[in-house]
Amino acid sequence: MLAPTAYEARLADLLARVSSGEVSPGDAARELRDLPFSDLGFAKVDHHRELRQGACEIVYAEGKTPGEVRAIVERLLTVNEGPILVSRTSPEHVDAVRAAAIGTAVEVVERPRARCVALRRTTPPAVGVVLIVTAGTSDLGVAEEAELTASMLGAETEIVADVGVAGLHRLAAVQPMLATADAVVVVAGMEGALASVVGGIAACPVIACPTSMLTSCAPGVACVNVDDGVGAGTIAAMIARQSSPR
Numbered sequence: 001m002l003a004p005t006a007y008e009a010r011l012a013d014l015l016a017r018v019s020s021g022e023v024s025p026g027d028a029a030r031e032l033r034d035l036p037f038s039d040l041g042f043a044k045v046d047h048h049r050e051l052r053q054g055a056c057e058i059v060y061a062e063g064k065t066p067g068e069v070r071a072i073v074e075r076l077l078t079v080n081e082g083p084i085l086v087s088r089t090s091p092e093h094v095d096a097v098r099a100a101a102i103g104t105a106v107e108v109v110e111r112p113r114a115r116c117v118a119l120r121r122t123t124p125p126a127v128g129v130v131l132i133v134t135a136g137t138s139d140l141g142v143a144e145e146a147e148l149t150a151s152m153l154g155a156e157t158e159i160v161a162d163v164g165v166a167g168l169h170r171l172a173a174v175q176p177m178l179a180t181a182d183a184v185v186v187v188a189g190m191e192g193a194l195a196s197v198v199g200g201i202a203a204c205p206v207i208a209c210p211t212s213m214l215t216s217c218a219p220g221v222a223c224v225n226v227d228d229g230v231g232a233g234t235i236a237a238m239i240a241r242q243s244s245p246r
Contacts, residue, residue, distance in 0.1 A: 009081075038075050042068055045075050058149070062088035066096035073100040077119070083152040084119040087145060093117075114144035124154030131181035132157065133174075133198060135164030135188035142211050143187045150185075165193045171201075178202040185209055 017023040038045040043064075046057045057076060061069050069086060076084050077100060086097050094110060094117050101108055107120040130150040134143045140161055147157045160177060163170040171194075178184060184202050186195040187209045195208030224231040 038079065040071055040075065043072055045072055045079075057084075059084065059086040060088055061086050061090070061093040064093075066090075066092040069093050070096035070100045073097055073119070077101070077104055077106070081122050083121055083123050085116065085149060085152050086118070087114075087116040087149075089115050089117055109148065111144045111148050113141045114148065115141070116145050116148055118148055118152050120152065123152060126151075126154060126156040128155050128182040129180065130155045130157045130183050130185065131177055132159045132185045132187065133163060133171075133178075133194070134159070134161045135186075135194045137162050139187040139189060139211050142209060143185070146185045146187065146209060155183075163194075164188065165197055168197070171197065175201060183207065187211060 014023065018025060059069060059072050059076075064072075069089075073084060073086065073096070086093065089097070097117050097119070098108055101119055104119075105121070109118040109120050111117070130147075132143045132147050132150075134140055140159070143159050143161070147159050151157045158177070160174050163174060165171075178198065178201055181202065181204055183205050184198055185207045186198050188194040189211035195206060195210075199206040199208075
């Protein structure tokens with residue numbers, strides 16, 4: 001069984017003080033009034049997630065103003081105990097998170113390529129190994145987002161970049177790492193073939209994380225959209241008909 005989170009320990013301490021008479025039930029109720037969530041008007045900040053799942057709410061910054069992101073992060077810093085991750089940030093969002101963290105004993109961890117920033121505090125002890133594998137260097141932004149998320153949730157992490165199917169000898173070179181991982185995240189654009197290849201090698205669960213570039217990484221291979229049998233058949237027939245003597 002995993003050790004209780006800092007948030008659980010804080011609640012347990014409060015209940016113990018109520019039981020001993022050190023804290024009145026009324027005072028405890030006031031302290032717990034925001035346990036489910038805080039209503040900021042523009043957002044309902046989930047504080048109970050840390051108790052339910054051992055993780056703070058992850059803040060998705062895109063579409064939110066820097067002021068809104070700062071208000072959410074400040075409330076999480078005040079009420080919760082664990083790490084906070086803010087994803088899909090702009091530079092202004094990052095500035096807002098840094099401003100929210102001023103005066104607190106937290107480490108600010110930035111991943112500019114991944115457009116995310118985290119406030120590291122009372123991170124759970126690392127359990128298990130997550131290996132993040134990318135098909136190419138262009139996939140590193142998504143890979144770093146996955147790596148930072150997994151590390152904030154208490155896993156040991158490592159990224160292996162640029163081992164796509166266009167050169168399988170590169171993937172073979174890291175096969176020992178695949179054999180010792182507890183979970184593998186495969187980040188690949190193109191036609192996403194790398195996840196299937198890794199799935200045929202690794203003994204642990206493999207999570208395929210496709211990126212937005214839908215094409216092929218091998219010269220001479222074309223890729224149509226997802227489930228587009230009509231498009232694939234049409235292009236194939238056009239090529240075949242032009243290849244045959246009229």
